[in-house]
Amino acid sequence: MSTGTPATQMLKKAKVAFRTHEYDFVAGQHQIGLHAAEAVGLPPERVLKTLxxxxxGKPACAVIPxxxxxxxxRVAAALGGKSAAMMDTAKAERLTGYHKGGISPFGQRKRCxxxxxxxxxxxxEVVINGGKRGLMVMLSPKDAVEVIGATVAGVCAEE
Structure with a gap:
């Protein structure tokens, strides 16, 4: 299967129902998640980005619209910490095994x-990156939470 990634392999191993959606990833996009939402034709609140x-000071992952x-x-509090900051791109790529624009919460090299x-x-159903640029997986958000053992919390900034 050409779309086999550690993310899709993890979902298959966990027997999670999902569908893949591929799109033409355009490098250099400022807001990769919004580009993906437009490319797959879904509202941005259903296309989740992985941060x-x-x-x-410890690695963590947030999945938000x-x-x-x-x-x-809010994310620091949800994960039992005092402060949070964005991770450096190079460090995120080393830790997850994925490239920016293709980072998935599934099948990361080092689970966090x-x-x-x-x-x-x-x-x-929501869409989340499938482990490579231009590959998304559509699945139940409840399945996503279960397969990665995620915490569910309100972590988005209020507009």
């Missing part, structure tokens, strides 16, 4: 605590 962060911003204060925005669970 690698550090909470109290592509049109939202992450609240560092993950939080998924609670609003995502209002949808029957």
């Amino acid at each position: 690698m962060i550090e909470v109290d 592509s049109d939202a911003s992450l609240s560092m204060k 605590p993950t939080v998924i925005e609670q609003a995502a669970l209002a949808h029957e």
Whole structure:
């Protein structure tokens, strides 16, 4: 299968139902998640972006709608920490085994605590990166939470 990645392999091994969506990834996009939402033809609140962060200096992952911003204060609290910051791109790529624009919360090289925005669970299906640029997986957000053992919390910044 040409779309086999550690992410899709993890989902298959866990017997999670999912479908893949491929699109033409355009390098240099400022907001990769919004580009992906437009490319797959879904509203941005159903296309979730994966952000690698550090909470109290330790690696963590946040999965939020592509049109939202992450609240560092809320994500730190959700993961039991005091402070959070975005992880350096090179470090995120080394830690996950994926490239920027293709980072998935599934099948990461080194598993880390993950939080998924609670609003995502209002949808029957969401789309999350499948482990390479231009590959998305569509699945139940509840399955996503279960397979990665994610915390569910309101971690988006209020607009």
